[in-house]
């Protein structure tokens with residue numbers, strides 16, 4: 001790989017950038033709809049407040065801030081050529097209910113610091129990108145899908161993959177996405193203006209906590225991400241016969257809940273025998289749901305993720321055969337409705353290389369940096385439609401995420417900032 005154009009970053013400069021990131025994670029954690037917990041959903045007053053804070057920090061780091069037509073907060077550090085494409089850096093500022101303070105937020109704040117470290121001030125005192133492309137920080141407005149049940153709304157708008165059917169999605173209070181856009185001060189008719197074209201983007205780089213224990217177990221701070229999981233979600237229905245709990249002997253029962261329970265155990269057994277396939281039954285309900293009635297119907301969900309689409313689909317076929325067997329033995333009928341399907345998104349080889357190179361520089365280890373696949377979804381899944389995607393994972397102690405105990409250490413954030421800055425500089429050194 002060619003040499004970088006990165007200015008020498010002193011350990012103290014990077015450490016103070018990491019301290020600023022940690023302090024701002026705390027500051028954003030205070031912008032919440034729930035007292036004593038962190039909850040910040042799409043198009044809420046809290047969303048508006050964090051966008052204003054991010055805009056202020058972007059301006060202070062030399063960028064020109066603006067909010068796009070999808071409520072994404074952006075900050076641009078232009079190249080000398082105003083028509084040059086941009087390398088996008090970022091993550092999301094929305095959260096799940098009762099969230100931690102780092103998922104998404106960390107990636108936005110690290111990106112702001114990386115721009116601050118890399119910017120060049122020209123003769124007229126204007127901040128400019130030192131590369132032949134601009135740098136743009138994106139704070140996505142919706143990644144989690146907490147409010148409307150549909151994830152990646154902000155990055156899908158940017159990727160130009162918006163589906164007009166989404167406008168009618170409603171939140172728990174019955175407010176539609178269309179109404180929420182208007183209440184937030186956005187015009188649904190202008191959503192197309194958020195979209196970027198492939199020639200406008202050099203790539204998309206995101207830093208994120210791992211949301212799993214792999215780096216913690218290995219004793220390493222940073223990893224290159226190879227791909228973002230492919231996922232399918234199903235709602236399954238099992239039909240049996242509701243009968244008296246006292247009077248019905250076992251040989252006459254067609255208990256739908258027991259069929260569904262056996263199915264959940266089969267999902268665990270089959271997926272445990274696979275490499276990088278994870279199946280989860282997160283919802284299970286019995287009907288009619290009375291204490292003295294054998295359940296005549298059961299409904300459950302299945303979330304199936306894998307590194308490769310083909311493996312995931314093969315495992316779904318194996319689960320289906322097993323369900324045929326279980327339900328057949330128990331005199332039950334079953335069917336599945338697919339409610340979500342997303343292909344795996346592979347990180348671009350070039351961006352994997354620059355992240356790997358960045359980690360080597362930062363951690364200084366002779367050993368090869370870890371390469372992990374991400375079983376969790378990220379904004380890069382949407383942006384993969386218009387740009388090469390790269391990701392950097394930071395160690396997440398105990399792997400706990402989507403929970404108030406989610407954590408990351410300041411020294412790891414400092415290593416991550418240096419690695420991300422080095423990675424960007426390596427993109428800048430690539431022949432274009």
Ligand SMILES: [Zn+2]
Pocket residue numbers: 092103104143208378
């Ligand atoms: Zn996230």
